Amino acid sequence: MAESGLWVVTTAINQCQNPLSPLTKGLTRVGKVIAFTNEKGGVGKTTSVLECAYQAGSRGKSVLVIDLDAQANATRMLLGGMANEDESRRLGVFDLLTDATGQMHAATTLLPAVAAWPNTLLVPADARLGTIDAHLAPRLNREGILRRLLAPLRDRFDLVLIDLAPAMTVLTVNALVAADAYVVPTDLSKYSQKGIRTVQTVADMIRSSGNNPDLVMLGIFVSGYHKGIARSVRALLVELGVEYGARLLSVRVPHSVTVTESQSLGQPVGRFAPESPVAQSYKALFEAVGP
C-alpha cells in the first residue's frame, strides 16, 4: 500500500508572516483517515469529500468514503443509478454503529462506487442516522465505535474520507475519534466562523479526553468564494488568517454553477470539467491534504 497521508503542521503557527500563506509548506505526512466537518451547513463538506475521493481514486489510490450524514448525498452520488432504490434494504453505517453484538464486520456494508469514482468503496448512509443519538445513548464507550470498526479496514486503503452532517453529534465525535485529521470547509460568514470554533472545541475535548490525542487539524479552506466580495466579507478572511495562521489553506474554491451541473449528471467536477477553476481548486485541496 502507499505511504500514509496525513500532514502535521511542523511550522509554528505564530511564526507565520503571512496569515494567508499556504498550509502545505512545512508539513509532514503521518496518517490517512480524514474527516470533513463544520457545524455550519452548506459549506461544501460533501462536495469536498467527493472531489478528494475522485482525485485520489483517479490517481490509482485506494479510497474509502464513510458517509455519516443522514442526508446521504455522498451515498447517492457514489451509487449513481442505485440512488433511488429502497434505502431500508441496504446495510449501512447505521447498522454497523448500532450493532450491539459487536460481531458485524465493517466489510459487510461496503459497496463499490460507480465508474465516475474509480478505486472507491463506500460505507453508505441513510435517513436512520438522524436518530442515531437515541440508539447509542445507552452504549458504553460510544465515542470509539467507529474507530474500533475501522481498525480492520484502514490498512486496506490509502485514504479514508468521512463526510459529516453540520452538527456536533455523537457521529461527529465518532468521526473525530476515528480520524487522524480533519479539514474544515468554510464560507465567509460569521455563522461559519462560529462553526469552526465549535469544531475546534470538540476536537480539543477529544484530544484532552485521551480518546484521540493525536488528532490534527489539517486546515481550513474557503468554498463558495467570490472574487468580488464586499470589503466587510474580505475582512472576515483576514480575521480567519489572523485566528488560524498557517492552518488557513490558500485554497479558495470559487462559487460556480459547474458544481451543480456535475452533481445533476452524477459526476465529480474533476471529471466533468477538469480544467474549470472549481476542479483546479479541489485538485489543489487534495494535493494539500491527500496522500
Add this chain to the structure above:
Amino acid sequence: MSNEDLRREILNERDALRAENEALRKALELCRFSIKNENHVSGDVAKNWIEMIDAALAPMEPI
C-alpha cells in the same frame, strides 16, 4: 412456557441467525464479485479489497 414451546423458540431463533448469517455472507460474496468485475478498479486495489472481503468472509461459514 412448555418445553415444546421453548424448543420451538430456540429453533426459530437459530433459523433467524442462520438466515442473517447467510444474507451477510451473500452480500459479501456479491461485493467480492462486483469488485472483481468493475473495470474502474485497478488490479492492485481490487486484489487488496478482495483479500479484505475474504478476511471478513472467513469466520462466516454457513451455520
